[in-house]
Amino acid sequence: MGRIVIDNITDMNLEHVFDCGQCFRWNKNEENGYTGVAGGNACHVYLDEDAGLLTLNASGGDENFWRAYFDLDTDYGAIKEELASREPKIRAAEEAGYGIRILNQDFYEVLISFIISQNNNIPRIKKCIEAICERYGDRIDFEGKEYYSFPKAEVIAKVPVDEIAELKLGYRSSYIVRAARKYLEEGVPSDAEKVLDYYGVGPKVANCIKLFGLRRLDAFPIDTWVKKIMNDMYGFEENDIKGMQSFAEERFGENGGIAQQYLFNYYRNVK
DNA sequence: AGCCAGGCCCAAC
DNA sequence: GTTGGGCATGGC
Known part of the structure; x- marks a missing residue:
């Protein structure tokens, strides 16, 4: 091309x-x-x-x-200003993570990827996803090297659970196959809240899917890192998820997901 | 070696 | 409606 x-x-x-x-x-x-x-x-x-x-x-x-x-x-400069005007303490995280953009990714790829992400660490998540792509994706020959597409839902939906489990996906194996089947039947959900109907998708993964797969920029995923951030920066108890969600809603509003990305990056890669 | 990771399901309160 | 144990696997 x-x-x-x-x-x-x-x-x-x-x-x-x-x-x-x-x-x-x-x-x-x-x-x-x-x-x-x-x-x-x-x-x-x-x-x-x-x-x-x-x-x-x-x-x-x-x-x-x-x-x-x-x-x-999208004008991220304007978004950063708007967020900082409402919540000045985020400025340091914005500066540390300058140049973050929310990619517009395929819904189904995001769905499967973040099911894999649960109770898992990023290096291993990447390995699991590459393993699925190599095994079930389409080969792409490019400049003398081989790459693999993210496998189609039609393919994953037909894979026996114990076969995909060979890729060391753990208890997530069945979630993945079931999700592919559900997606094949229903397509991209018209109502973002319906992502919670996927077996193996809870509040945190659902918010990731909304943010990254449905461009719901207000979605504010709370994982173990964000819990630490919200405790450290704003004094929330680590189990006060509701408090954190409503804080994000009020302070970050329609760009809460972008704020979350700055904060997540800040604590994982800087602090 | 042991704790933890972009958590969720399910049973027991 | 909330809480806690169990869960597959491996990174560090």
Whole structure:
């Protein structure tokens, strides 16, 4: 598909985009960029922040696809100002995580990925997802190397649970197959609250799916890290999930999910 | 070695 | 409606 160069890029930093826990299939490459797979396309991406140039070298996907995927038409500078005006203490987290953008990912890929994420750590989540892709995804040959798409729901839905369990997914194996089947029947939910109807999806994973898979930017996922943050920064007891949710609603509002990404990045990668 | 990880299900209160 | 044990696996 060749190279795509997009100019006028501001408020973007690849490390922060890919290392804030929203996606699992992008890794640093040897040319100071990142390589990953999205929408069935393998892609190398590079950013010259000073020049404001984003360069993509992908096996597929046109500029419109990648522009949407990387959320290039959202003004994050304005969002950061709005959040900080309502809750000044977030400024430090915004600065530490400058250039985070909420990717527009495929709902079903997000659904399966965050089912895998539960009670799991990020390095192992990435390994589990790559294992599923290599085993059940479509091979993508690109520049002499092999990549794999995220497997279609049609494929996963037919896999016996004990077979997919060979990939060391633990008790999540059955959740995954059941989720693929449900998604095949129902498609992308029209009501975001319905993600909770998936077996194996609880409040935290549901909020991740809403935020990353349905672009519900107000969704505020509370995991073990955010509990620590909310305790440290705002004095909440670690089991006071309701208090934290309503605080996020009131203080961060429609951009609560973006605020959460800054905070999550801040505590995992800085503090 | 032992605690913990982007938690959830289910039974028992 | 809330609370706590159990859960597969491996990173650190």
